[in-house]
Amino acid sequence: MSIRRLEHVIHAMPTSDGAGVKLRRSLGQSQSTRLDPFLMLDEFSSDQPGDYIAGFPPHPHRGFETVTYMLDGHMLHEDNMGNRGDLKSGDVQWMTAGRGIIHSEMPQQERGLLRGFQLWINLPAKEKMKPASYRDISSFQIPVIERADGVWIKVIAGKVMDGEKHVEGPVSGRTTEPLYLDVRLPKGGHFSHALIADHNAFVYAYEGNVEIGAGDERRLLAAHNVGVLSHGEQIELYSEGGPARMLLLAGRPLKEPVVQRGPFVMNTREEIEQALYDYQHGQLV
């Protein structure tokens, strides 16, 4: 059995997006920090309303999927298809922009902590122009495994073994076959998980430090960093130094050219020009 190693680290950089929401951007801070099929990962976490209150007013997307996972707080999604999604602590919003969507994501709180993640997952060329779709997934629809040893796993997408039984997340049937787990380890905790050997995978530590790998190859990943993993059939996560929380993501690489301009992600420059033209002429959606 090949155990995945922590191959390299991408430090999350402070940035802002939307109308001035402060973020930590790890994947997607530059073209060389994508991990096919994952284009971008933002963490937002602040109890200062000035950092988030302006939100993300209406803006377009084409060519990929956005997945928002709220840890704390309350956001409202509205889009051109008439969807209205109230996103609260523990909820997930899985939006497939496809050929085009125009949406807003606005905080519904004037104080308190707003914390969560937005992940961008690419679509294959043949699906980039499919109709947009949108799904709100309430926290109660997302299975959580709470083991006797204190290990806690929320299965947003993909499958996890809990003893003898498979626990499957609410999202399936995607070409990229995403695995999306929120893993929380107590001090001295250990989580081992089988992965498809040639899928790309990374860990994003968001609280505490996690050790990744086995034996001499165990390496520490500190909070607010992406750890990109080598290929292999298994991942081993440890938290010897103290409790730790992390996202574990994996997916099937698309191995297609990526041309991005802001909120549009296509395969060629011409397709990007077309997206801009369509948006400017009210033909995106």
Ligand code: MN
């Ligand atoms: Mn958006």
